[in-house]
Structures are given as structure tokens and as C-alpha cells.
Amino acid sequence: MKIVVAPDSFKGSLTASGAGEAMRQGILKASLHHEIVVIPMADGGEGSVRCLVDATGGQLFATTVENSTGKPIEATYGVLGDGATCVIELAAACGLYVIEKSERNPLFTSTYGFGQLITAGLERGYRRFVLCLGGSGTNDGGAGMLEALGAKLLDANGHLIQRGAIGLSDLHAIDTASMDPRIYACDIQIACDVTNPLVGSLGASYVFGPQKGADTAAVELLEVLMKKWADHLEQMSSIPVRSAAGAGAGGGTAAGILALLQGRIRAGSSLIAEISELERHVQGADLVLTGEGKVDSQTAHGKTPSGVAFIAKKHGVPTIIIAGTVGSNIENLYTQGVCSVLSLLNKPMSLDEALENAAAMLENTTEAAVRLFAAGSANKNH
Missing domain, CATH: 3.40.50.10350 (Glycerate kinase; domain 1)
Known part of the structure; x- marks a missing residue:
């Protein structure tokens, strides 16, 4: 056989x-x-980079970024065997298991380090990205990622808001004028292992918040903050991120990529099967x-x-x-x-x-x- x-x-x-x-x-x-x-x-969760690099004869790179609590960590990303496609896992920098159990609080964890990994890929000249969003310990809607790429998230006084979902309570405006211009020349595919929307009973906060360390009160607050985040993103984009299938992936990071980075959501298992032939x-x-x-x-x-x-x-x-x-x-x-x-x-x-x-x-x-x-x-x- x-x-x-x-x-x-x-x-x-x-x-x-x-x-x-x-x-x-x-x-x-x-x-x-x-x-x-x-x-x-793999399906877009942890291990996806290794899987794709192994399957295509690609290469791994390591760089120092911030973990979800702001501490330095060495994180790995990959380049496929085509030499042109950069593959990055959110979990490599901001994974739930990268930090101690006592540090797990999705009100305060940030995706900033994920944005730093994307920047590392840009610095190496890559303009084709597969972003794998499973296994995160965050619920900031990708706000930290966008900050690392140059966006300014401002309060009513024009000051930068605090990192993490909790900072979104003060969000008044998203200034993208200083975003890294190279990101707009990129083809970005989002490998998702879930189909959850950003908000609602099946959204990022209610479904995944508890496993990331959020108690009942924190989950309710996260839902309010994600609705506010969705309002801002939808004002800047034609994408209905609050209800789009998969927008809740990575604690809502997919929503930020959809709205401001023109990413495309793919079922992770389907995308990886395609790349692996x-x-x-x-x-x-x-x-x-x-x-x-x-x-x-x-x-x-x-x-x-x-x-x-x-x-x-x-x-x-x-x-x-x-x-x-x-x-x-x-x-x-x-x-x-x-x-x-x-x-x-x-x-x-x-x-x-x-x-x-x-x-x-x-x-x-x-x-x-x-x-x-x-x-x-x-x-x-x-």
C-alpha cells in the first residue's frame, strides 16, 4: 500500500x-x-513555521523581540524554500506558554513583539508573508503589532495609550501616517486555526479569554474593549471586522491585519496543505x-x-x-x-x-x- x-x-x-x-x-x-x-x-497554530520550513526546505532565523509582557525574548521565524515567503508565528513572541502562568493576563499582554518579527522580515527584504495566529496569550486585537509597525494609538490628549487591551479604553485615534511604508507593498496571508469573529458570544474574548488568564470580569471588559477597537478599525476600513469569520484569531490580531494591513484570512490547515503539496x-x-x-x-x-x-x-x-x-x-x-x-x-x-x-x-x-x-x-x- x-x-x-x-x-x-x-x-x-x-x-x-x-x-x-x-x-x-x-x-x-x-x-x-x-x-x-x-x-x-499544521493549522496555523504553534509549530506551523517549523512544519512549513521542513516541508519546503526553507530556513529559520532568530531575533530578539519583546514577549507579550515586554521582556526580551529570542524568537524564531522562517523563510520557505522558495526564498521569498516569510512565515511568522504569533506564538513565537507572544505565546501563552512563553510567559509564566502568573503573568497571563490578556488585559495587559501585547502583540508588540509579533510586529517586531514582521519588521525583521521586512528588513530582510521579504514582501510575502504567512502569519500564523494560533497559540497566543494576547487579546489586544493586534494593537501592539500595529504599534511595532509604526502606528500611533493616541488618547484624547494626543498621547500614546498603554500597551495591551486595557490601553484601548483610552483610545481616541489611530494615526497610521508613520506606519512602515514597506508593509503596504506586502502580500499577507493569515493562517487561522479558528473561525471565530472578533466580538460576540463566539468572539475572541468570550471563547479564548478564559484560557489566557481572564476571569469573568476581565472577559466582560475585554469584550467592551474589542467592540471599541472594532469601531475604530471599521471607521478606517471597509472590512466588517467585528463579524468577519476568523477575525477573532490570535486574540483579535487577525482583525488588525484585515483592517489595516490588507491581509487575507485562510484556513490554516488548507493553506499549509497547499504549500506542502x-x-x-x-x-x-x-x-x-x-x-x-x-x-x-x-x-x-x-x-x-x-x-x-x-x-x-x-x-x-x-x-x-x-x-x-x-x-x-x-x-x-x-x-x-x-x-x-x-x-x-x-x-x-x-x-x-x-x-x-x-x-x-x-x-x-x-x-x-x-x-x-x-x-x-x-x-x-x-
Whole structure:
């Protein structure tokens, strides 16, 4: 059989490349005669830069920027194998896990460091960008990013407002006269792993604020501030950022990019599959294997496994998903070309034990899945 292996990372334990290698080893244990194609995947969340650089033979660069609390941090960005496309993750500078748990407060964290990474790409001469917005610890609507690119966010007295979402309470005007002019010559694609709008019950603040450290009162305040931010952005742009699908990605950073940087939102899994040429490899395959750390009710809405399965289904190729853990309400996946969803966990164990043994468990589960699929295929042919 020809088997295409296209996993996302297993957060906390395996990169997408590491997961792909473990799955490859599992297939080899099932049979040495299978043709195996490994294509690491991502959906715009953490690990997307590494995935795309590996898939295209690109290059990584490191530079010092501010993290979301304003402290210096070394962050990495990438350039694809075409030598022309710069790929940047919001999480590299402003990720939730880049800062201590005690520092997580989306009223005060800022995307300024993300803007610094974009500037680093501009300095190297790149004018084509893929901006990946998953995994952020921010909820400032991209205000800090715009400041780093030269915008001035001013209060009623003409003074710069405080960084972070909390500063937007004093926002009176956005002055873009001193924006870096190079940014307007850029082609910018936004790789999103969510479709949430900027505001409302499904917006950035209500859905993602709590996991970034916001309590109930903070979430309510963030919603008010994002509505105010949307008012200003919509006054300067024809884009309805408050309701646009995906505008809430990255704590609303997508809204700032849409309105003032002329960015285009793409489903991250689709964009990364396109760059990685996944569809070309899937054609003529017998089986596709994909997976990530957790599969649940959100997986069918743009996460990597569903994106991979969608492409495989177009070509009549069945998909098996292997996950660290499997949650509830995953039935929609079975309408997207997925024939089975398997969990790595085969006995009670602690989280630390699961993370430590993830590669071995993924290898073993893959072997079992391929043996069962091959046996079913053989019986069907007879």
C-alpha cells in the first residue's frame, strides 16, 4: 500500500516531524513493503513555521523581540524554500506558554513583539508573508503589532495609550501616517486555526479569554474593549471586522491585519496543505494517517486532521486519525472521510508518563491501525 502520513504536532511531546517519524516506524513494523510519504502538517497554530520550513526546505532565523509582557525574548521565524515567503508565528513572541502562568493576563499582554518579527522580515527584504495566529496569550486585537509597525494609538490628549487591551479604553485615534511604508507593498496571508469573529458570544474574548488568564470580569471588559477597537478599525476600513469569520484569531490580531494591513484570512490547515503539496501526494494513496494531541468537538472545524481528511476524501482515500486523547462529540469527523479515530492511551497513566512515552505509543498504535486496515483491505479484495 501507499500510505501518506500527515500529522500535526502532539503538543508538549512531539513536533509534527517527530510524530511523522514515529508513525513511519509503526508502519514499517506492520510491513516493510508499504510505500510511505511523510508530510508534517499544521493549522496555523504553534509549530506551523517549523512544519512549513521542513516541508519546503526553507530556513529559520532568530531575533530578539519583546514577549507579550515586554521582556526580551529570542524568537524564531522562517523563510520557505522558495526564498521569498516569510512565515511568522504569533506564538513565537507572544505565546501563552512563553510567559509564566502568573503573568497571563490578556488585559495587559501585547502583540508588540509579533510586529517586531514582521519588521525583521521586512528588513530582510521579504514582501510575502504567512502569519500564523494560533497559540497566543494576547487579546489586544493586534494593537501592539500595529504599534511595532509604526502606528500611533493616541488618547484624547494626543498621547500614546498603554500597551495591551486595557490601553484601548483610552483610545481616541489611530494615526497610521508613520506606519512602515514597506508593509503596504506586502502580500499577507493569515493562517487561522479558528473561525471565530472578533466580538460576540463566539468572539475572541468570550471563547479564548478564559484560557489566557481572564476571569469573568476581565472577559466582560475585554469584550467592551474589542467592540471599541472594532469601531475604530471599521471607521478606517471597509472590512466588517467585528463579524468577519476568523477575525477573532490570535486574540483579535487577525482583525488588525484585515483592517489595516490588507491581509487575507485562510484556513490554516488548507493553506499549509497547499504549500506542502499534500494533495499531490494523496492522489493514488491507499490510506492517509493523521493526528494531533487531542481530538474533540472542535477538530471538525478547521483543525489539521479534518483538513487532511477533507483532501483525502476528495480522492476517495480513507483517513485514520490517531490522537493523544479523544474527547466527545466527534461524530462530524466521520462525515469528512475519517474511518476511525484512535487514542494512544491503552492503560491508566499520568500526564507526565503519557508525554514521555508518546513516540513509542504512537508507533505502536500506528502499527496496529495499519495491520487492521491491511487485513480489512485483503478480505475485501477476496
